Amino acid sequence: MKKIEGLGIAVGAFVVAVSVNAWAQNGAASGAPASVSGASAMVASGAATPETGRKANRALRRKVYAAISKYREISAGSISVIAKDGAVTLNGTVTDAAQIDKVADIAKGVPGVTSVTNKLTVQRPFGGQ
């Protein structure tokens, strides 16, 4: 029992550590939001691309989601879209393999998207084949 609890805590701590790391990267990508602790280093690098960059990234992210959600068979709620200066990263899941490329194509077709990194995977739905 204790071993298993220990394992759980270790994995939990690991997940948190990775999480912090990922958030930091996300913060840098979106031009260093002030809420992120230890953002001082990023503010310096973000000075060249101030508010407008962050706003533009958000706007582009919204545009990509709007484009994906036009396709009724795709669940945009299971897809992560992160935009940074025209570079879009897709993550999360779709329900069949054909949708992986389809979502990437949709994202590429959105004006302002310069590149797409595709990390989507298939999650077979409950009761699915």
Add this chain to the structure above:
Amino acid sequence: MKSKLSSAAALALFASAAHAQSSVTLYGTIDTGLLYQSTTASTFQPNARNTGSVFELKDGGIYASNWGLKGTEDIGGGYKINFKLQGVFNSTNGKFGLADTPGATAIFNQYSVVGVSGPFGTIDAGRQIVPMIYAMADTDVRSAQYFGSILTAWLGMNQAAGWPGTSTNAPIGALYDSNALVYQSPKIYGASLALEFAPGGVAGQIQGGTRESAVLKYSNYGLNLAAVYYNGHDTNPFPLTYPTAPAVPATGLDNNRFYYLGALYTIGGFSISASYGIGKNPANTSHVNFEMASGGLGYKFSSVFKVTSGFYYLKDRNNSANHSSEIALGAEYNLSRTTLAYAQVGYVDNRGTMNQTIIYGAPVAPGVSTTAAMIGIRHSF
């Protein structure tokens, strides 16, 4: 003559086009693993005792093994006729899965439906997995899998409400409903609605055995939201001692109610979920009234490897001594596009009369805390 001929030709063309677009698919999944569990029970009876630890070959570490046939025929004008016949089987012994009636199995116990889809949405008629299950799966990081998930938590509520586990006719909500008509709306800005009505088919009793449910879903911007309402009449009619004690006759008694709210958010490789649900017997709230809460966190390390975890809490609103907490942690590794290897561990702390299981199909005794670990493989074809 000419016009007749041309129309006949047009019909023939149309018919051949429609035939060309129809298809039938045979498909399935086999999911088998090795399970160790520190305690077991032979039934879900309130007096069931811990029969000791078990090591076994177990079906369904992710979902039950199943197979099916499905097909679609394009009838033109944007309309399609769809059918699906699908059932679970136990990969360890080849037996079919549970039917509505205790002691019986059904070949197509997951789906036996025919329906129409078109611009209006989809309608399916027959036995099927009901919308509330998809709503729960969509808002659980562990996707309502068979090992430690919102599914085992919801089943735990059913066990506490007197479900013997020997049929698919449950006292709180449902996984499968027979005789069901389910409408699924198209998505509009990510929002969609599913409505279910199942006539009971009970002679002389219009409300007898009927079920109705509604699910409202939102899926956009990385966020899945779901709200569930389910209501059933004359559900779980089989006493714990059936067939020694006979089934309760259908009188139109409103005895099954389930509410659920859930959310799942995906950002980068992370997914996080939370939910809350209430299950009760509206005709006997002082005996059957439970609460369910969950939280989940997952991380996808790469396109082939992910880890998911979940916490599931059950509470008897009539007696605070009866509660249950479960944690589950699972790792999934895709060996190929169709084969998945998995390892998972779970722990459940059952108190009072609670007997929440860690994995579907491996009962534990009331009030007995249990640890389970499983490794397995899942192959789709």
